Amino acid sequence: MYDNPIEEARRQAQICNSCRYCESYCAVFPSMHASRIFSDGDITQLANLCHGCQNCFNACQYTEPHEFSLNLPGILAEVRQESWEQTAFPAALGRVFHRNGTLISIFTVFAMAALFWILRSFPGGGQGFYAFIAHNTLVAIFTPAFLLPLFALAIGLNRYWGRVGGERVRIPHVIEAFGSVAKMRNLAGGHGDGCNFEDEDRFSHKRRYMHQLVMYGFLLCFAATASGTIMHYVFDMPAPYGLLSFPKIFGIPGGVMLCIGTLGLMHLKSKGDPDLQFPQVRGGEFGFILLLFIVSFTGLALYAFGSTLALEALLALHLGSVLAFFLLMPYSKMAHGFYRLAALIRDAQRTRL
Ligand code: SF4
Ligand code: SF4
Numbered sequence: 001m002y003d004n005p006i007e008e009a010r011r012q013a014q015i016c017n018s019c020r021y022c023e024s025y026c027a028v029f030p031s032m033h034a035s036r037i038f039s040d041g042d043i044t045q046l047a048n049l050c051h052g053c054q055n056c057f058n059a060c061q062y063t064e065p066h067e068f069s070l071n072l073p074g075i076l077a078e079v080r081q082e083s084w085e086q087t088a089f090p091a092a093l094g095r096v097f098h099r100n101g102t103l104i105s106i107f108t109v110f111a112m113a114a115l116f117w118i119l120r121s122f123p124g125g126g127q128g129f130y131a132f133i134a135h136n137t138l139v140a141i142f143t144p145a146f147l148l149p150l151f152a153l154a155i156g157l158n159r160y161w162g163r164v165g166g167e168r169v170r171i172p173h174v175i176e177a178f179g180s181v182a183k184m185r186n187l188a189g190g191h192g193d194g195c196n197f198e199d200e201d202r203f204s205h206k207r208r209y210m211h212q213l214v215m216y217g218f219l220l221c222f223a224a225t226a227s228g229t230i231m232h233y234v235f236d237m238p239a240p241y242g243l244l245s246f247p248k249i250f251g252i253p254g255g256v257m258l259c260i261g262t263l264g265l266m267h268l269k270s271k272g273d274p275d276l277q278f279p280q281v282r283g284g285e286f287g288f289i290l291l292l293f294i295v296s297f298t299g300l301a302l303y304a305f306g307s308t309l310a311l312e313a314l315l316a317l318h319l320g321s322v323l324a325f326f327l328l329m330p331y332s333k334m335a336h337g338f339y340r341l342a343a344l345i346r347d348a349q350r351t352r353l
Pocket of ligand 2: 027028049054056057
């Protein structure tokens with residue numbers, strides 16, 4: 001850890017700016033080369049454009065034992081982390097989660113599952129899951145649990161936008177950023193061979209594919225929940241839903257993709273060199289991926305074993321993990337996705353459009 005990570009990142013960015021060997025690797029270098037002098041906001045923006053693939057470190061001739069001692073992925077990870085902690089609302093919660101994320105995630109899942117286990121003593125008299133927990137009770141819990149973290153995240157992003165000097169957002173900026181996210185363009189390594197995250201001589205697309213599985217799996221699960229809500233309120237079709245209904249057509253493949261993607265990301269993260277990441281926050285990173293895995297796995301288990309005696313326990317565990325996921329969202333790595341999107345929009349403003 002550096003006393004002043006931004007200052008150290010500035011030193012390293014100035015060396016890269018002279019060298020330019022990694023020009024085509026990712027969005028960081030073209031953005032870096034657009035300036036000669038880096039403000040604190042510019043460094044924060046570069047850090048949030050970096051996704052820690054480690055390609056530049058493995059290609060660099062100035063890493064230790066060279067006196068320049070370059071470790072761009074490591075220092076950008078530290079600045080990135082600091083930027084999330086300082087802009088999170090409230091900031092103290094971000095710091096606590098990043099350092100103890102795995103424990104906090106597990107504790108919150110079990111605490112929330114216990115809450116739902118208790119609530120099932122007051123059944124709602126509905127069908128399916130609602131026979132155990134009333135629909136209105138779920139709405140009363142999940143509506144604020146969804147909206148308040150979004151509000152906290154919006155404050156954090158607004159602070160980030162001010163810090164990096166963001167301008168008025170126009171539609172072409174948003175289209176450019178979403179295009180990059182949809183293809184995970186920056187995880188292709190510039191040359192199209194992917195990252196050498198696991199081993200310095202072996203490029204692979206595994207990291208890109210696992211991120212895509214997580215992102216698209218999450219979006220499908222979100223579509224499953226949204227379609228269920230519309231069927232309930234607009235078409236008066238309450239759960240449970242059949243196998244060929246929209247909630248299940250979206251939810252089952254989404255859950256499978258999320259399970260595979262989160263397991264894959266945990267595996268890849270465990271193989272990456274901690275010194276090229278920010279080792280102090282690995283607990284928070286693992287905690288978030290683990291949380292997503294529990295949400296998807298318990299959701300699939302509910303589909304598979306929902307007609308057995310395990311239903312009540314699985315329901316409490318699944319609802320508890322979903323609630324924990326929402327509550328921890330602004331402080332977990334979920335926020336990373338939103339900050340990264342903001343960084344890509346800002347990048348489109350600065351360098352492309
Ligand atoms: S990481 Fe190393 S090789 Fe790449 S641009 Fe910077 S100084 Fe050059
Ligand atoms: S670690 Fe990867 S994403 Fe980050 S600056 Fe280096 S090449 Fe770019």
